[in-house]
Amino acid sequence: MASSVILETKGLSKSFGDFTAVEMVDYSICEGESAGIIGPNGAGKSTFFNLLTGMFPPSKGMIRFMGSDITDQASFKRVSLGLVRTFQLVSVFNSLTVLDNLVLAAVPFNSQFTRMSRFMLGSAHRDEVLSLCEESLIRAGLEQKRWSLTSELSYGEKRMLEIAMALLLNPKVLLLDEPLAGLSEFEISDVLSIINSLREQLTLVIIEHKISRLVGIVERLSVMHQGQIIAEGLPDQVLCDPTVRRVYWGADDQACET
Amino acid sequence: MKSINTTTLKKFDLLFIAIAFVMLGYLVTFQRTTDFIIFCIFVVSYDLIYGYMGRLSFGHMLYLGTGAYATALFCDHVSSNPLLAILAGVVCSALLGAVLGPIVTRTTGACFALINLAFNQVGYFLVLIGFSSYTGGEDGMSAFFGNLGPINFNNKMTVYVFCLTIMLFVVYFVRRLTSSPFGILLLTIKENESRSQFLGYNTVIYKLIAFIISTGIAGLAGGLSILNYTYVTPSFIDPTRNVEVIFASLIGGAGSLYGALAGGITYMMISNYLPNYIQRWEMFLGIMLLILVFWFRAGVWGYLTRFSGKPGKEMGS
Secondary structure (H helix, E strand, O other), X not given: OHHHEEXXXXXXXXXXXXXXXXXXXXXXXXXXXXXXXXXOOOOXXXXXXXXXXXXXXXOEEEEEEOOEEOOOOOHHHHHHHOEEEOOOOOOOOOOOEHXXXXXXXXXXXXXXXXXXXXXXHOOOOOHHHHHHHHHHXXXXXXXXXXXXXXXXXXXXXXXXXHHHHHHHOOOOEEEEEOOXXXXXXXXXXXXXXXXXXXXXOOEEEEEOOOHHHHHXXXXXXXXXXXXXXXXXXXXXXXXXXXXXXXXXXXXXXXXXXX | OOOHHHHHHHHHHHHHHHHHHHHHHHHHOHHHHHHHHHXXXXXXXXXXXXXXXXXXXXXXXXXXXXXXXXXXXXXXXXXXXXXXXXXXXXXXXXXXXHHHHHHHOOOOHHHHHHHHHHHHHXXXXXXXXXXXXXXXXXXXXXXXOOOEOOEOOOOHHHHHHHHHHHHHHHHHHHHHHHOOHHHHHHHHHHHHHHXXXXXXXXXXXXXXXXXXXXXXXXXXXXHHHHHHHOEEOHHHHOHHHHHHHHHHHHHHOOOOHHHHHHHHHHHHHXXXXXXXXXXXXXXHHHHHHHHHHHHOOOHHHHHHHHHOOOOOOOOOO
8 A cells, every 4th residue: 555655744744833724734645545635714725735745845844746755846857747736715827718717727738838839839739739729628618718817717617627637737636725715516527527537547635624525525534623624434424523523613513414 | 708909900001101101201201211221120119118018218329329339339340231230239238238138127117217228328329429430439430331232322212212121120129029829928027027927927027028029129220320321329329218218108008019109200290390399399398298188198199099999008108
């Protein structure tokens, strides 16, 4: 099992002044696994993702990805290794068209564009590029809106676009930070069906608030509280864990099923 | 969907621009149009870092001046071949951009603007006092260009045609640049640089490349001005003149190549002709800036293309 660990952290900590957002987190995920991380607001889930993807450096600890130490690597390097994320608040480029957002994600690791002259002087809308984006447009349900400015999309459409962009980067591990937050029921089922279809292809780590949504998707669930992982295991087991239930629902006894 | 008129414009834009500048030549004399052309090249170079990359600089005159002085010095000391001299100007400016770029492009916002201004001041001081034995200090220096084969660059019409040709090349080059993935990346650096890094781009390198290209083109504008005026004075590197190019960018609409040209022409028209009628014409510029900021954030070009169907790529600053 140890051989197939693709991403792991050892003693990962991050403090902002006196406040410790993430404290001594040992986390690992195996290739092909889908894992979820839940926890109350301010538990340090997003900070943990930010550390994994290199948004800021950890105060202590180390991160290994596919056998190599990436603790000090810049975020763009990690993306090129295959560690790709989405953001809690959808982050796409509002000033660009939908298509240009995708073009930008399709280009960086495409062998046709590794030559600088192609990247800098070749048209962004050449057929090779467009065909790369076409499938993503269809999958995200945005083929009618390719020329629209991204700022004109609804929040759910932006979420779909963001996921499509992440997928164009050919991730090995995809980190989804609350992918369902702020979406309507209808949009949630769209995003869930995409996530479901990804489970076989790549390693997934999902942060989510709605625990019930995660149960069907992830094979393993971790619970974060005050910067630490307080429980880990199969979703059903974790949800019945007394510590978890105290943290999540307070002291009162509630049914195991959520 | 792309509308018809922008697509046809894209196809024949160089032709349209050439015709526009020839007509302008008949309208305001060719000698003046040469001035306009050179200024437009400078605005295009400025627009690359301001309009596309979103970094407002108060020190772009430094690179125009470096190009101008390098061209003049090369012409006096090495060779009077105009092509080589201008090339020397471009190379010197781009080299200076490559040296200062790693420091400058680290910063954003006010810091970027002021660091550039600081370097511009240093350059101005060096030209005026520090290296005055080479640059002629306040008096400046003149440059005498030889003939290039049968072409006589002392003929104003020749200079006009030469500058127009160069400008068309620059427009072509910058259009290729801005419609490539690199151009889109520059726009994303303007909007949210850290997000571009999460798409796997080493934005530090790309910002530096854009900066060097921009400084190189600014140096080209400097070299061409020497070809046009045959002398150079410290006013070519004067930091207070940065206002002109910022103004032109705002008038035309930042982040659009055609906007840069439109802004360059508009500014030159105002600064050339308004003083004939109004003594303190700069006041008019101030009022115009207010109008632009409040009602026409996308500039002249952004306003004109607003109704053409294709969404304007971005609004002004």
